[in-house]
Amino acid sequence: MTAKGPTRDTPVRTVRTPDERRDEILTATRQLFAERGIAKTTISDIAARVGITRGLVYHYFEDKDTLVDAILDAYVDEFVESVQEWDASRVEGDIEGALTRCIELFRRQLRPTDPLRAGLQRAENAAVYHQFVDRAVEAVVDCFSRTTVEAYALRHDIAIQHVRETFSVLVYGLIALVRAHPETEDRVLIGIVRQTLALGPPPSDPTA
Template sequence: MRTVKEHNERLHEILDTAQKLFAEKGYGKCTVNDILNEIGIAKGTFYHYFKSKEEVLDAIINRAAGQVLERAQEVAANTDFTPEEKLYHIFMAMRMEEETDTMLIEEMHRMENALMHQKSLTTVVTLTVPVLAAVIEEGNRSGVFCCDYPEEYMQIFMASAVTLLDDGIFGFSPEQQRGIFKALIFTLGKMLGVDEQALWEKAAGHWM
């Protein structure tokens, strides 16, 4: 067990350090040697865990997306929430608020990091859609929702939301973003078969 623990500790040390350096120096400018020097490890140790800097990036994105997924699953399993409340809280749980995450998000918004940005958005959508679809199916069973295509609708909604509301893609003003957000909520209401205005009033109170 001790060997496994040490392995995981070193793995996360590399990821934590790389994430910090990617945010500070920029992914393109940060080298494997920068990561090695920051931690104080040999190249052999690094390559025992990762084949390349790109593989480290994938692991960082997957770890962040996994944390979002974990929070979403925790909300979905909470029996104190109604299906409607679960949706609100899952969407809120998808926000990244830690300083390092914020810096990394800003770094991803740079043109040269478009691939990194795309990977992060795709991963989050792919992981969270099944959780959201399960909540909608729960709402269908209880009569709260009337949605014929839970998974497909969530794919459409999430793909639209993460791109349209992302500052690094379209760069809409806050006023424009609020209008888009409202339109998305009204669209969600139609998808779920609920009153759109009532859904907007609740959503605005939670998210804005």
């Protein structure tokens, strides 16, 4: 008896590489978190959206918390990449311009750009949002330490002690202030950075 091949009614299974499948699961998770909220989304929901079994989801991600971690990591990576781009575009000696663009960067990164990021700031997601902020601050301060601080130290004396700790406090503070009081003027935020890092007044300040 001759074996029959697949007919038109036989579903065709799409083969994905591990990276493609992982990205597919993460994309579906983002969509569902944005649509239903993090707490109301289950692994079964995610598997159904992708069109795979729950077991295959667990093959890539241990549990829902691991999926949340992966999504937060992607947002943190985006934040760090923006800091790296800012650092690469700095003009030597133009501290005021660098500070202005840095504040713009923080505002842009903290502005909800998709439903999920907006949802992270809801009260029921406070714990997840604090995880994101903690990771973002750690990664951003690491980036500043390897790039901006080292470059500045080669040309100037750093007038503050406990550099890493000071940057951590500063970044936490900027995030909290911009989130709670988005109406705060850029000149105020720049002034706070100058005072915290002992950079002195801007050159155009007549009291300088």
